[in-house]
Amino acid sequence: MGLERFLVLASVLAPVWLVLYYVLPYFTTYKHLQHIPGPVVAKFSNIWVALGARNGKKFAWVDWAHRKYGPVVRIGFNHVSIAQPEGLQTVYAHGNGFLKDHFYEAFVSGVPGVFNVRDRVEHTRKRKIIAHAFSPGAVHAFETHMADNLRRWIRQLDRIASYPTKSNGFAQINMMPWCTYIAFDIIGDLAFGAPFGMVDKGRDECEAQLEPHGPIVLAPGAETLNRRGEVSSTLGLMLSLRPWAKYLPDPFFSNGLKSVKNLHGIAVAAVSKRLDANEKAEKGQKQRNDILDMLVQAKDSKGNPMPRDELISEALTQLIAGSDTVSNTACAVFYWILHGERAAPGTIIPRLQAELDAAIPESADIASHAEVKSLPFLRRCIDEAIRLHSTSAIGLPRIVTSATGVQHQDTLFPTGTVLSVPSYTIHHDAEVWGDDVDEFKPDRWLPGNLTPRQKICFNPFSFGPRACVGQNVAHMELALIVGTAFHRYEFELYQQVLESHEGFSKKPDECWLGIRKRATQV
Known part of the structure; x- marks a missing residue:
């Protein structure tokens, strides 16, 4: 009873x-948001947008909402998405005092890093230290490490190309994992002092230390990173669920939380290995010019070095940012260049290869940064592919902190409102880019062709004081990878569309190409 x-x-x-x-x-x-349209469920909770994240399609769900309801949409009980270029200034500009949303707390493992720290003072301290590692002089010194990894990469691509599977001499290759391997190895070399060895092994594998002072085990780095991004992006929207997530019947959560731990373990193992090697090195030995060395040598305003746990978190930040964004973007660049050539034969590849051939010696195995950094058509191809794919596709949420709120056009958003601008949606806005918005047209980036709104709209590395500190390194890597590949090889595209799924960043599922060495390289 x-x-x-x-x-x-x-x-x-x-x-x-x-x-x-x-x-x-x-x-x-939240009655002040009642007039803002959006999905019905989203007006009462974050469940709607969290489901989009759980399915790896948050960018697509938010884009659908904007196409249905307009440029200003309520996607959560206190979260408004602004799909207008002018929204970037409102939400992310210097001096507005906004805070990163609590969403970022789901990405913390260990202590907060420069990516997920929410306190403005602490972020400024961290960014000043890390900025030294990305100064122009430091970035120039990174090229030696990138070049060594690129040479290992082309040896593997040469091997694949030497076994053609098509009658026209092309071998079939899924470019996505090979973009992952080279990006992981480069950032491993730059952030930890040695590549992870993915290129040489031809598989997704890293050393990890999952328990303090525990054994070193092997873990899949890219898979771990993907799952970590997916589960953290979902739990960041439902933070009250985070303490209970491992008990949920959906294995998405338990596997994702395991990946969070594994990814931290990869950083612990890599940092420990490097610092142990530093201690054993002879005094007076020449320092290695890489990110970790600069972080080790850095001091705060009081002359204090970075504590080890913070060093691990910052190295982990570089691992995530330097591998995930570069690998996803590089793969998308391959696809969109080849897609553009397929759509308009003779308009993309011949121009690109003529530009590369004029800059890179015929006998060179890889490109140098000096040869490719200022090539205008290569840069236009990369920028157009970045726009179309939008690796950083979601709206990065910020909390309004001003006591008087913030005005965007006709709407006043009071203190505490969460605002974001979805990069994917503004990069695909026909009102900004024209009716050919979904077409690959590198020449839209010719200086005289860009409108003021288009210049404002392009947002691949975020905007304002929280913009990506490593964007110069990313551009350098992309120019070297893409420039080397299209100078050395011929490609043909074997799929109609580039399907993607999303964690924190948007990752192509696969990219099947044909590859063969160019006649000048045989």
Whole structure:
């Protein structure tokens, strides 16, 4: 009888609790957002947008909402997405004082790094230290490490190309994993002092230390990174669920949380290996010019070095940013260049290869940065592919902190409102880019062709004081990878569309190409 009473009581109280928890705030705390359109569920909770993240398609769900409801859309109970170029200034500009949303707390493992720290003062301290590692002189010194890895990469591509599977001499290759291997090895070399060895092994594998002072084990680095991004992006939208996520029946959460731990373990193992090697090195030995060495040598305003746990978190930040974004973007660049050539034969590849051939000696195995950094058509191809793919596709959420709120066009958003600007959506806005918005047209980037709104709109590395500190390194890597590949090889495209899924960044599922060495390289 007691159980029956409990069940009856629960059946009565549960709807009451749901109304109080989800519906009442809609009419009270967040009544100022009632006039903003959006999916019905999104007006009462973050469940709608979290489901989009759980399915790896948050960027597509938010884009759908904007196409249905307009440029300003409510995607959460207190979260408004602004799909207008002018929104970048409103949400991310210097001096607005906005804070990163609590969303970023889901990405913390260990201590916060420059990516996920929310405190403005602490972020400024971290960024000043890390900025030295990305100064023009430091970035120039990175090229030696990039070149060594590129040579290992082309040896593997040469091997694949030497076994053609098509009658026209092309060998088939999925370019996505090979972009992952080269990006991981380069950032391993730059951030930890040695490549992970993915290119040589031809597989996704890294050393990790999962427990303090525990054994070194092998873990899949890219797969771990992908799962970590997916689960953190989902739990960041449902933070109250985070303590209980490992108990949920959906293995997405338990596997994702395991990946968070594994990824931290990869950073621990790599940093420990490098610092141990530093201690054993003879005094007076020449320092290695890489990111980790610069972080080790860096001092804060009081002359204190970076603590080891913070060093691991910052190295992990570089691992995530330097591998995930570069690998995903490089793969997308390959696809879109070849897609553009397929759509308009003779308009892309001949121009690109003529430009590369004029800059890179015929006998060179790889490109140098000096040869490719200022090639205008190569840069236009890369920028156009970045726009179309939008690796950083989601809107990065910020909390309004001004006591008077912030005005965007006709709407005043009060203190505490969460705002974001979805990069994928503004990069595909026909009102900004024209009716050919979905076409690969590098010449839209000719200086005289860009409109003021297009210049504002392009947002691949975020905007304002929180913009990516390593964007110069990313551009350098992309120019070297793409320039080397299209100078050395012929490619043909074997798929119609580039399907993607999303964690924190948007990753192509696969990219099947044909590859063969160019006649000048045989």
